[in-house]
Amino acid sequence: MPGLVVKPRSRIFHGHEWVYASEVKKSFGDPQPGDVISLKDFKDRPLGSAIYNPQSQIVARRFSRRKQKLDAEFFTRRISRALELRSRLPGVDPGLCRLVWSESDGLPGLVVDRYGDHLVVQTLTLGMDRRTEEIGLALREVLAPASITLRNDSPVRHAEGMRPETRPLHGAPPAPFAVDAGPVSFSVDLLGGQKTGLYLDQLDNYARVAELAAGRSVLDCFTNQGGFALHAAARGAGQVTGVDSSAAAIAAARSNAERGGLSNVSWLEANVFDDLKRRDGEGESFGMVVLDPPSFTRNKRSLGDAMRGYKEIHLRSLKLLEAGGLLTTFTCSHHVTRRAFLEMVRDAAVDARRTLRQVCTYGQRADHPVNPSIPETEYLHGFTFEVVPAW
Ligand code: SAH
Numbered sequence: 001m002p003g004l005v006v007k008p009r010s011r012i013f014h015g016h017e018w019v020y021a022s023e024v025k026k027s028f029g030d031p032q033p034g035d036v037i038s039l040k041d042f043k044d045r046p047l048g049s050a051i052y053n054p055q056s057q058i059v060a061r062r063f064s065r066r067k068q069k070l071d072a073e074f075f076t077r078r079i080s081r082a083l084e085l086r087s088r089l090p091g092v093d094p095g096l097c098r099l100v101w102s103e104s105d106g107l108p109g110l111v112v113d114r115y116g117d118h119l120v121v122q123t124l125t126l127g128m129d130r131r132t133e134e135i136g137l138a139l140r141e142v143l144a145p146a147s148i149t150l151r152n153d154s155p156v157r158h159a160e161g162m163r164p165e166t167r168p169l170h171g172a173p174p175a176p177f178a179v180d181a182g183p184v185s186f187s188v189d190l191l192g193g194q195k196t197g198l199y200l201d202q203l204d205n206y207a208r209v210a211e212l213a214a215g216r217s218v219l220d221c222f223t224n225q226g227g228f229a230l231h232a233a234a235r236g237a238g239q240v241t242g243v244d245s246s247a248a249a250i251a252a253a254r255s256n257a258e259r260g261g262l263s264n265v266s267w268l269e270a271n272v273f274d275d276l277k278r279r280d281g282e283g284e285s286f287g288m289v290v291l292d293p294p295s296f297t298r299n300k301r302s303l304g305d306a307m308r309g310y311k312e313i314h315l316r317s318l319k320l321l322e323a324g325g326l327l328t329t330f331t332c333s334h335h336v337t338r339r340a341f342l343e344m345v346r347d348a349a350v351d352a353r354r355t356l357r358q359v360c361t362y363g364q365r366a367d368h369p370v371n372p373s374i375p376e377t378e379y380l381h382g383f384t385f386e387v388v389p390a391w
Helices: 073-087 132-143 155-160 200-213 227-234 247-259 273-282 303-322 338-352
Strands: 003-006 016-018 024-028 036-040 046-052 056-062 098-102 110-113 118-123 148-154 165-170 177-181 184-188 219-223 238-246 266-268 285-291 321-331 356-363 381-386
Touching: 003 046, 003 273, 036 056, 046 227, 056 381, 073 132, 073 148, 098 132, 098 200, 110 132, 110 227, 110 273, 118 132, 132 148, 132 155, 148 285, 148 356, 165 247, 184 227, 200 321, 200 356, 200 381, 219 273, 227 238, 227 266, 227 285, 238 247, 247 266, 273 303, 285 303, 303 338, 321 356, 338 356
Parallel strands: 003 036, 118 148, 219 238, 219 285, 238 266, 285 321
Antiparallel strands: 003 024, 016 056, 036 046, 046 056, 098 110, 110 118, 148 165, 177 184, 321 381, 356 381
């Protein structure tokens, strides 16, 4: 098998599964893009099997410590193990979950979301993309789904030199359908929607945040199809407002609220930055503000801009909160560490002249498991802070 010799002190010797271009000592046997290759250390000892893509900064991603082929049988085994884990995780419905999550399930670049009988697949590495057919066969073998839809519109594919591609892989993609999550019914449009469906990583955070929102007026910023707003409205919040800049998201949120018979929630299509500024100018106040923005940065270079963006919305939100009010805030970029995020919140509180205390913390749901040796697998951090009344 062709392969790479990895330089000493590379991250793979510290538990990581990736090899960066700068960590390659030399190649042997002429490996080709998308191939399975073998990795060796500088003393010629085998390190296992990896997928190879010289177009990416991450040239190799190890998926086994042994010599291993990537065939339908292998995918069947790994996918069965991923399913078995989901069925054992407390609080995770194996019928509505992220069934396969890339490195954390030993399948680098493969993401599979399960909505009952319907599966949505993303292949984010060339190695996985080349094996879409085998992956489809394995999924059919393990789950016998009614449909499998390929939703390859993630910008992450650019880094691997791949184009976007969205198409049915098996069966006919379903017409938009409703999915129940706790007290809320969401609409899912697997082929046509702006995204795959739901933010599965946030599903159990909705319920926890809704519990804190009871009896409060709530402003849910970046609401998408209303995850936090609808749960809060269904669990005893006062008046709830959801804001998002996407017309399609707001339309979905509105129809979710109607289907659920929720009348204490209203929706606004607007840019959150402008909307918070306007509300601040008009002296509005809320009992809870939720901030769940998209990742403001996909790389380290734009981190400074991202932090300024975060600080602006936190400063304005803190000003909008009544004494004793709650700020619930999330970051979903792994480039923004928990520590940097908390420092930003502290700086915003200083500027807003408010004292905070942390009353709750949140992370990605357990069907997105973190691999402690691969920091990139931990990306979602969330907190609820109380604005302490003067003391
Ligand atoms: N809270 C949601 C997920 C939010 S995803 C949930 O759990 O379901 C981020 C959302 O922010 C997307 O719906 C996107 O349309 C919206 N968005 C991105 N930039 C925005 C902006 N500047 N103002 C308002 N909404 C924005």
